[in-house]
Amino acid sequence: MMKKEKVLINSFRQIALDTIEMVVENAYISQTAKPGQFLHVSVEGHMLRRPISIADINKEKNTITILFKVVGSGTAKLATLTPGMSLDVLGPNGNGFQIDDQQKSTILLIGGGIGVPPLYYLGKTLAEKNIEIISILGFQTKDYVFYEEKFSNLGRNYVVTDDGSYGEKGFVTDVVKMAGDFDSYYSCGPLPMLKAITTKLKGKPGMISLEERMGCGVGACMACVIPTKKSGGYKKICSDGPVFHAEEVSL
Amino acid sequence: MNNLAVNLPGLELKNPIMPASGCFAFGREYSKFYDLSKLGAVMMKAATGTERFGNPTPRVAETASGMLNAIGLQNPGVEKIIENEVPFLANYDTSIIANIAGSTLEEYEKVANAFNQTDDVHALELNISCPNVKEGGIQFGTDPGMAAKVTEAVKKASRLPVYVKLSPNVTNVVEMAKAVEAAGADGLSMINTLTGMQIHLPSKKPLIANQTGGLSGPAIKPVAIRMIYEVKQHVSIPIIGMGGVSTAEDVLEFLLAGASAVAVGTANFNNPYVCPEIIEALPETLQKYGFDSVQDAIGKGIVQA
Known part of the structure; x- marks a missing residue:
C-alpha cells in the first residue's frame, strides 16, 4: 500500500x-x-x-x-x-508486473529510453528465480545509452540506437528476430514503440508499462487514463496500471 | 463547543472543510490515507445521467502555481454512483454533497431526481460551469436566464438543498448569482475553474487533447476571493468557497471574503493529507487573527461602503 x-x-x-x-x-x-x-x-x-x-x-x-x-x-x-x-x-x-507463473521460461524484456529502468528491477527479480532473460534496449543515440552492463549480467542483451551510433541501428522491433525464441515479454517505453511491439508480437503473452501526465497519482482525478479494448471506457494508468496485459488496452 | 461548526441548508458541518468535486473521486482513494470522518463534507465527482468516458489524454498540464485539466466529466452515471459510491461514503460520519451535471435540462432533472432515492446525500451541487465538455452545462453557466431555468428545474426535481456552482468565465458574476438565488438556489459554490490553454513547444500544439482546460490551484485564488467578496454583498444565501486553497490561512481568507465553508481541490494532489491538516490548523489560525469561531469570521473582510 x-x-x-x-x-x-x-x-x-x-x-x-x-x-x-x-x-x-x-x-x-x-x-x-x-x-x-x-x-x-x-x-x-x-x-x-x-x-x-x-x-x-x-x-x-x-x-x-x-x-x-x-x-x-x-x-x-x-x-x-x-x-x-x-x-x-x-x-x-500502482500495480507492477505480474511475475508469478513464469518459472522455467524465457522472458524477453524490451525497453525504450527512459522506459528501460523498471525492466531492470523486474529482470533482476526474474533472474533470481532462474528464469532466462533476453533483453533489448533501445535509445535515440549513443549518448543516451545506459545500464547495458547491468542487463548483460542478467542474460543476452541487445542495444539498438535510432541512428546506429551504438549497437544495432534501427528500432527495438528490428532486433526482436535476433533475440530468438521466448515465452512471454515485458515492455516499457514511448507509446509509438509499445504500439509497434504489441503489434509485432500479437498473440504472445506480454505485459506493458505505460506512462502519462498524471494529476493525483492515486486514482482519484482521472487524468491518466488509457482506453480498454473490451469493455469500452478507460483504465487508470496510475492505479489500475501502470502495467497492463498487452491485449487489455488500446494504445 | 465546537468552534469550527457551521450550519448550512441541508448541511450540519462539524468543520467547514471539504474536498472539492472532481479532485477526490468518491473518496475511496483518499480513505486509504486518513479517516474521511474528519471531513466536514465530501463533494462527490460529478454525476451525469449515463456513464461518460471523458476526454482523450493528455488531460492535465502543470502551470505556474496551478494546473489545467480537461477530464470531461468521466463518471459511471448517476445510478451506479448511488448504488456503489454513496453507500461507501455513508460509512463515514461526514456530509455528502452530490455534484450533478448534464447536457440538457432533462438530464439535469433526471440526475437530480435520482438522488431522491437515497437518504445518504445531504445536498446537491449543481454543476453549470464545467468548461471541458461541449455540452457539459457551461451554456447554462454563462447566461443568467438559462442558469435560472436549470436551477428552477432542479429545485423542482429534487427534495434536497441545491448549491449552484458558478463559473468565473463570465463578465458579471453577481448577475449570475442573483439570477440563481431568485430561481430558488439554497446556496452557491464558487468558483469553478478558469478556461485556459497551454501550448507545448516541442509539438507546437495545445498540450491538452481538449485544447482548452480549466485552470485551478493557487493561481486562481485571488479571482475566487474577489468574486465571493462581490457576490456576498448581493445575495443572502450562503457561499461554499473554493479556488486554490491549500492552507488554513487560505481558508480564513475565504471566510473573510464571505464564504461559509471552503472546499479544497488541486492541493489534494500534491498532499493527500491537506484536508485533515487544514482542519487541525484552523482553530489556531482563527485564534491568531482574533476570531472565536468560523461563524465569527464569515464576511468580516468586507469593507462596508
Whole structure:
C-alpha cells in the first residue's frame, strides 16, 4: 500500500545524456515495492508530483534506485538536488508486473529510453528465480545509452540506437528476430514503440508499462487514463496500471 | 463547543472543510490515507445521467502555481454512483454533497431526481460551469436566464438543498448569482475553474487533447476571493468557497471574503493529507487573527461602503 514518505538521497549521478540515477533510502518503500511500481515525487515549486518508476531495490540497505530524464522544469529542479537532501514521495504506487507463473521460461524484456529502468528491477527479480532473460534496449543515440552492463549480467542483451551510433541501428522491433525464441515479454517505453511491439508480437503473452501526465497519482482525478479494448471506457494508468496485459488496452 | 461548526441548508458541518468535486473521486482513494470522518463534507465527482468516458489524454498540464485539466466529466452515471459510491461514503460520519451535471435540462432533472432515492446525500451541487465538455452545462453557466431555468428545474426535481456552482468565465458574476438565488438556489459554490490553454513547444500544439482546460490551484485564488467578496454583498444565501486553497490561512481568507465553508481541490494532489491538516490548523489560525469561531469570521473582510 502506498504511503506518503520522506526518502533520503544517498547518491546522485548522471549516467547518460540528460539522464540521472538517484539512490534514495526508505525502509517502508524498499521493503514493500514490487517491480513495475513507481514513486510519485513532489518537486519544490511545482503543483504536481512527478511519477518516476523504480529501477532497483536493495532490501538489505533499504535503498531504492530511480532514474529520470531531464525533460522539463520539474525534472530540471530534481536534477539540482544533492545527496543528504530528502524528497517527499508517495509510494510504492500502482500495480507492477505480474511475475508469478513464469518459472522455467524465457522472458524477453524490451525497453525504450527512459522506459528501460523498471525492466531492470523486474529482470533482476526474474533472474533470481532462474528464469532466462533476453533483453533489448533501445535509445535515440549513443549518448543516451545506459545500464547495458547491468542487463548483460542478467542474460543476452541487445542495444539498438535510432541512428546506429551504438549497437544495432534501427528500432527495438528490428532486433526482436535476433533475440530468438521466448515465452512471454515485458515492455516499457514511448507509446509509438509499445504500439509497434504489441503489434509485432500479437498473440504472445506480454505485459506493458505505460506512462502519462498524471494529476493525483492515486486514482482519484482521472487524468491518466488509457482506453480498454473490451469493455469500452478507460483504465487508470496510475492505479489500475501502470502495467497492463498487452491485449487489455488500446494504445 | 465546537468552534469550527457551521450550519448550512441541508448541511450540519462539524468543520467547514471539504474536498472539492472532481479532485477526490468518491473518496475511496483518499480513505486509504486518513479517516474521511474528519471531513466536514465530501463533494462527490460529478454525476451525469449515463456513464461518460471523458476526454482523450493528455488531460492535465502543470502551470505556474496551478494546473489545467480537461477530464470531461468521466463518471459511471448517476445510478451506479448511488448504488456503489454513496453507500461507501455513508460509512463515514461526514456530509455528502452530490455534484450533478448534464447536457440538457432533462438530464439535469433526471440526475437530480435520482438522488431522491437515497437518504445518504445531504445536498446537491449543481454543476453549470464545467468548461471541458461541449455540452457539459457551461451554456447554462454563462447566461443568467438559462442558469435560472436549470436551477428552477432542479429545485423542482429534487427534495434536497441545491448549491449552484458558478463559473468565473463570465463578465458579471453577481448577475449570475442573483439570477440563481431568485430561481430558488439554497446556496452557491464558487468558483469553478478558469478556461485556459497551454501550448507545448516541442509539438507546437495545445498540450491538452481538449485544447482548452480549466485552470485551478493557487493561481486562481485571488479571482475566487474577489468574486465571493462581490457576490456576498448581493445575495443572502450562503457561499461554499473554493479556488486554490491549500492552507488554513487560505481558508480564513475565504471566510473573510464571505464564504461559509471552503472546499479544497488541486492541493489534494500534491498532499493527500491537506484536508485533515487544514482542519487541525484552523482553530489556531482563527485564534491568531482574533476570531472565536468560523461563524465569527464569515464576511468580516468586507469593507462596508
